[in-house]
Amino acid sequence: MIDTxxxxxxxWVVILLMMAGFYTVINRGNLIKKIAGLNIFQTSVFLLYISIGYVNEGTTPIIAEGFTRYANPLPHVLILTAIVVGVSTTALxxxxxxxxxxxxxTIEEDEIHDKDMSL
Amino acid sequence: MLDTFIDITLLAFLTITAIAIIKVRDLFVVIMLFSIFSLHSAGLFVVMDAADVAFTEAAVGAGISTVLMLATLALTKDHDEKRPAHKARLPLLVVLITGAALVYGTYDIPSFGDPDAPAQAHVKPYYIEQSMRETGVPNTVTAVLASYRGYDTLGEVTVIFTAGIGVMLLIGGRLTRKRDKEDDR
Known part of the structure; x- marks a missing residue:
């Protein structure tokens, strides 16, 4: 139990952060706040990937004398790409x-919806 | 031991910041808190031995994203979020169910930092052992990003280019500005 x-x-904390972002996206009506929530969700996914690549007693994957155990470089590469793609989607x-x-x-979802209905 | 301590502290900070972002209604504060969130996660990336990711997150996540959001806030001039008219019960339920499913899923993931995890076994040893000889770059992340997967990184530039064109067409184009002026009249 303690080991788990x-x-x-x-x-678990990363999933909690993810859900905080998700909640902001689906519950809040303000569009800027929705995008902030989307970014939190995204950063949490990055944290999950990097957590999976982490090794106890390991070091950053830069090959040097005297180190034998490195963190997995492949999630790092994936997430580097994802960060850049993420900022592109944020900008858009x-x-x-x-x-x-x-x-x-207006940038409030309810008001936009009302305006659409009143047309 | 110290690693674990810093890890737990930063995760606690991240949680507090995320909850604050949900609670606060002033959008300027939301954006600043988001910047802090990114900076904390960059710190966490350093603790988890991902120096390159930490650099990028600090520069792009905490830097460029914040500037973009502030620019949007300046253009929309709408500083306060209005209270949602509907109840929060259904979204909360959806979020709780999704969260529970994800937590259930983590039981199949090997423990944090387990050196025998499948993620550490497959192609990782190849890159660690061979990348220095094959590319001459000591940083394995750079070797994979710029050499083994160089074309993917080139493709990434296309993504940024497309996003740039999209932004230009949406708000920067001469046609849009002209049409807006006609609307104002």
Whole structure:
């Protein structure tokens, strides 16, 4: 039981963070806040991947004399790519928010919906 | 031991920041808290031996994302979030069920930092042992990113280019600006 907790607390806290982001995305009506939530979700997924690549007593995967045990470099490479793709999607999402503000005059989801209905 | 202590502290900070982001309604504060969240996760990446990821997260996540969000806030001039009109019960239920399913899934993942985990066994030893000889780069992450998977990294540039074009078409184009002016009249 104790072993399970010590071996998994990292994953559980990361899942808690993920769910905090998810909750922000589905419950909050403000579009900027939704994007902040999406970013939290995304960062938590990065943390999950890096957790899986971690090795006890290991070091950063830079080959040097005197070290034999390294962390897994492959999740690091994946996540480097994902961070850059993530900022691209964030930029695009925020551009959509600006465009919505110009078209509707609001960035609250409920008000946008009301305006759509009143047409 | 110290590693574990820093790990737990940073995870606690991250949790507090995430909850604060849900609670706070001033969007400027939300963006600043998000920046802090990114910086904390960059610290956590360093603890988990992912130096390259930490650099990128600190520069891109805490830096560029925050600037983009602040720019959006400046353009939309809408600083306060309104209270949601509907009840939070259904979203909370969905989130709890998803979270429970994910936690159930973690029981199949080997313990944190287990050197015998399948993730550490398959192709990792090859890259660790051979990348220095084959590419001459001591940093294995750089070797994989720029040499073994160089074309993928080139493809990533296409993604950024596409996103850039998308942003330009949405808010920067001459046509959009002209149409907005006509709307104002």
């Amino acid at each position: 907790i010590i071996g998994h607390y990292n994953y 999402g925020l551009a959509l928010v600006v465009r919505i503000k110009r078209a509707y005059g």
